[in-house]
Amino acid sequence: MIVCCLSAAEFRFQYVGAEGGSAWKGLQLGIEEANVQGKFLDTTFTLAAGGAVAVFADKPGSIEKIGAAADGRPVLNLSDGADALRARCADNILHVIPSDRMKRDAAAQWKRKDPAAAGVSAGGWSPAAVKFSARDLNKRYTKRFGEPMDEYAWAGWFAARAVADTLMRNPGADSAKLLQLLKEDEFDGQKGDPHSFRKNGQLRQPLVIVSADGKLLGEAPVRGVASDLDSLGATSCE
Amino acid sequence: MKFSALFLAAAGLCAEPTHRLFVSNEAGDSLTVIDSRTGKVEKTVAVGDRPRGIGLSPDRSRVYVALGNENAIAVVDTRSLDVVKKIPAGSDPEAFAVHGDGTIYLSNEDAGSATALDPDSGKILAEIEVGIEPEGVGIGPDGKQVLVTSESTNMVHVISAADKKVTANVLVGARPREVAFSPDGKYFWVTSEVAGEVAKVDRATNKIAAVNKRLRREINRRVKPKGILLSPDGKRLYVSLGRGNAIAVLNPDTLAIEAVVPAGSRVWGLALSRDGTRLYAANGLDSNLSVIDTLALKEIGKLPTGEMPWGVALDD
Numbered sequence: 186m187i188v189c190c191l192s193a194a195e196f197r198f199q200y201v202g203a204e205g206g207s208a209w210k211g212l213q214l215g216i217e218e219a220n221v222q223g224k225f226l227d228t229t230f231t232l233a234a235g236g237a238v239a240v241f242a243d244k245p246g247s248i249e250k251i252g253a254a255a256d257g258r259p260v261l262n263l264s265d266g267a268d269a270l271r272a273r274c275a276d277n278i279l280h281v282i283p284s285d286r287m288k289r290d291a292a293a294q295w296k297r298k299d300p301a302a303a304g305v306s307a308g309g310w311s312p313a314a315v316k317f318s319a320r321d322l323n324k325r326y327t328k329r330f331g332e333p334m335d336e337y338a339w340a341g342w343f344a345a346r347a348v349a350d351t352l353m354r355n356p357g358a359d360s361a362k363l364l365q366l367l368k369e370d371e372f373d374g375q376k377g378d379p380h381s382f383r384k385n386g387q388l389r390q391p392l393v394i395v396s397a398d399g400k401l402l403g404e405a406p407v408r409g410v411a412s413d414l415d416s417l418g419a420t421s422c423e
Numbered sequence: 424m425k426f427s428a429l430f431l432a433a434a435g436l437c438a439e440p441t442h443r444l445f446v447s448n449e450a451g452d453s454l455t456v457i458d459s460r461t462g463k464v465e466k467t468v469a470v471g472d473r474p475r476g477i478g479l480s481p482d483r484s485r486v487y488v489a490l491g492n493e494n495a496i497a498v499v500d501t502r503s504l505d506v507v508k509k510i511p512a513g514s515d516p517e518a519f520a521v522h523g524d525g526t527i528y529l530s531n532e533d534a535g536s537a538t539a540l541d542p543d544s545g546k547i548l549a550e551i552e553v554g555i556e557p558e559g560v561g562i563g564p565d566g567k568q569v570l571v572t573s574e575s576t577n578m579v580h581v582i583s584a585a586d587k588k589v590t591a592n593v594l595v596g597a598r599p600r601e602v603a604f605s606p607d608g609k610y611f612w613v614t615s616e617v618a619g620e621v622a623k624v625d626r627a628t629n630k631i632a633a634v635n636k637r638l639r640r641e642i643n644r645r646v647k648p649k650g651i652l653l654s655p656d657g658k659r660l661y662v663s664l665g666r667g668n669a670i671a672v673l674n675p676d677t678l679a680i681e682a683v684v685p686a687g688s689r690v691w692g693l694a695l696s697r698d699g700t701r702l703y704a705a706n707g708l709d710s711n712l713s714v715i716d717t718l719a720l721k722e723i724g725k726l727p728t729g730e731m732p733w734g735v736a737l738d739d
Contacts, residue, residue, distance in 0.1 A: 218575065221554055222576045222578065318556060
């Protein structure tokens with residue numbers, strides 16, 4: 186039997202969490218956009234629990250349990266920022282949402298640059314972001330859901346696109362191979378520098394800096410203070 | 424009017440070039456016109472809202488400028504520098520290429536489509552569905568193939584010019600921006616901004632024949648490949664590196680780095696003189712052009728532009 190790139194392929198994604206939240210919505214948009222890519226190469230991506238190659242989890246507090254039950258399949262954490270999760274380095278858990286420490290480090294970098302800044306915080310995404318085609322992604326999300334895109338929505342979108350893009354390039358990959366490829370590859374998050382997963386499963390990514398009243402101030406790593414994405418958060422297991 | 428356009432078209436190569444450089448200024452909403460022989464700015468044309476893609480008509484009597492926020496292509500007379508008209512071009516036109524038959528193939532960034540437009544009649548000949556955030560457009564030397572990159576879908580779409588349908592799709596590195604064809608049409612090269620790579624694609628198989636993923640490691644970590652041009656003799660590829668603030672000179676076959684020429688800040692659009700001795704590069708964050716001597720492989724001057732120059736076209 187000849188199995189080749191020209192035969193139609195279907196990949197299933199499993200979602201664990203409450204439906205209708207922003208992570209779930211972002212995941213929907215990500216799957217829809219993956220299917221735009223898939224249409225040109227005869228590949229489809231659907232949400233289904235049975236036979237899924239990867240698990241997308243929006244369940245803070247339960248990520249490790251979900252990881253343990255996933256039978257080695259990649260579990261993409263969309264919403265739990267707990268540092269302890271990153272420290273324990275479960276082999277099949279990939280954290281798309283930034284860790285709490287990444288956000289603290291990013292805000293501290295901003296305060297090094299602007300010591301008078303009060304109440305600044307950092308996050309994975311801002312609906313006001315425009316650079317690096319962030320404007321385009323914000324437009325697409327708002328058009329689809331009629332509301333601004335937040336960091337959980339971004340995490341859902343990114344997770345679906347990264348997994349789908351990897352499968353598109355490696356159509357024969359099973360979930361073990363997929364996990365390995367996700368750990369090796371680089372991805373476009375529509376916020377500049379390429380994103381990749383650290384040894385501790387955390388997605389290496391730029392963050393946005395937001396003022397106390399919600400205004401977008403800039404990005405981290407904060408230029409002039411740090412340049413390396415690994416200046417944000419822990420890079421290895423404890 | 425009709426007569427003079429026809430006359431110029433018929434005159435073809437006999438028409439005396441204006442030697443003008445045309446620069447689209449994305450934030451300046453303008454077109455900077457520079458005499459390439461003297462380096463003097465002749466005029467700044469208020470061309471419209473968010474000008475980006477730029478290119479000349481086959482007879483070089485017109486320079487076209489994509490106006491993203493006006494959903495139009497501005498048509499500017501290369502001699503009088505008058506804005507002759509604005510042609511509706513679908514939603515958010517960004518980049519385009521002009522076919523030898525005069526048709527403009529353009530990307531509509533927020534609509535996920537490419538449009539084939541007849542600039543004389545203003546008629547939209549076809550809308551072609553492509554991936555998300557379409558960007559660079561290239562046309563093969565025999566005019567049979569049109570390439571459109573889609574940035575968020577990580578693909579180059581191959582479109583047949585005859586029936587305006589997608590015939591093949593090539594997955595390339597993340598965020599493909601621009602393409603350049605070999606003179607024999609057998610290969611094309613594509614820049615991928617986020618992946619930081621340049622790939623060479625074999626048109627016969629639509630497979631990647633060579634790729635250089637080491638640009639960021641070997642040049643600097645801020646490298647984001649954007650513009651790409653092949654030298655007239657086919658022996659060099661020039662790649663603008665965005666915030667890498669330089670131009671990479673690559674071997675077209677092996678994609679090995681032969682030289683790195685420092686340019687200005689966030690360098691994007693490129694244009695080469697017909698004889699290949701001068702390379703012009705738009706420095707988006709410096710509001711100027713780098714003039715590069717391609718024999719010495721160094722910058723020999725800077726020419727002022729409007730705010731945030733995006734693309735360059737040269738009528739020589």
